[in-house]
Amino acid sequence: MGIHLDARVGEIAESVLLPGDPLRAKFLAEKYFDNPVCHNQIRGMFGYTGYVNGKKISVQGTGMGVPSISIYVTELIQTYGCKNLVRIGTCGAIQPELKLGDTVLAITASTDSHVNTLTFGGREYAPHADFELLKMAYNSGKALGHQVKVGSVFTTDSFFVDDLEKEYEIWRRHGVLGVEMETSALYTLAARFRCRALSILTVSDQLVTGERATAQERLTAFTAMMEIALACLKSL
Ligand code: HPA
DSSP states (O other): SSSSSOTTSSSSSSSEEESSSSSHHHHHHHHHHHEEEEEOOOOGGGGEEEETTTEEEEEOOOOOHHHHHHHHHHHHHHOOOOOEEEEEEEEEETTTTOOOTOOEEEEEEEESSSSSHHHTTTSOOOBBBOHHHHHHHOOOOOTTOOOOOEEEEOOSSOOOSSOOOHHHHHHHHTTOEESSSSHHHHHHHHHHHHHHEEEEEEEEEEEETTOOOOOHHHHHHHHHHHHHHHHHHHHH
């Protein structure tokens, strides 16, 4: 057993999908898994393990932000031996051409989180996706007919900012596609423990125009992202 996960060793698959929202983990397991079993309920952070085309796959909620995802990913890797970690989340787009519902594959993540600054003694580490997973997700997304963009994201500790334009202008100028709150931590931990990781993100907010997806649009777009992620993990 872990500290924040009460599954027994062996109950969680090597390949894990990671939504921030634990209710999305439940939704995914009930919609796509054969014989889903709930492997975690601590703190209501649901995790399920089941089968997709005979392949054992898990889904585990991570909560929001760098500290929360870091706890779950560290336990999944260190206690349960997980090897393939695919975040399925949302991002706010900071480039005008991105539309609500588009899928972003994060090739790398810059951050304002202080965790890596401390870890790397003030020097900059460049957290990056696993190339194989990225390639598979890109090909699956295109084959499934989705709008897939590959690029960098910005992982922030602050969801609410006083002045969006001031905060994100420098990132927009450097071509960063979107803002979210977990990817730099996922990629850094995966690199440290020699695991594969990828963040697949649906654009839920267009921060340039101020548009926000409705609950229904979020669900539909979330389904697209889950199908891309499952297509990757099934074929590993
Ligand atoms: N900021 C940070 N994270 C996010 C956002 C946002 O606007 N939208 C979705 N995840």
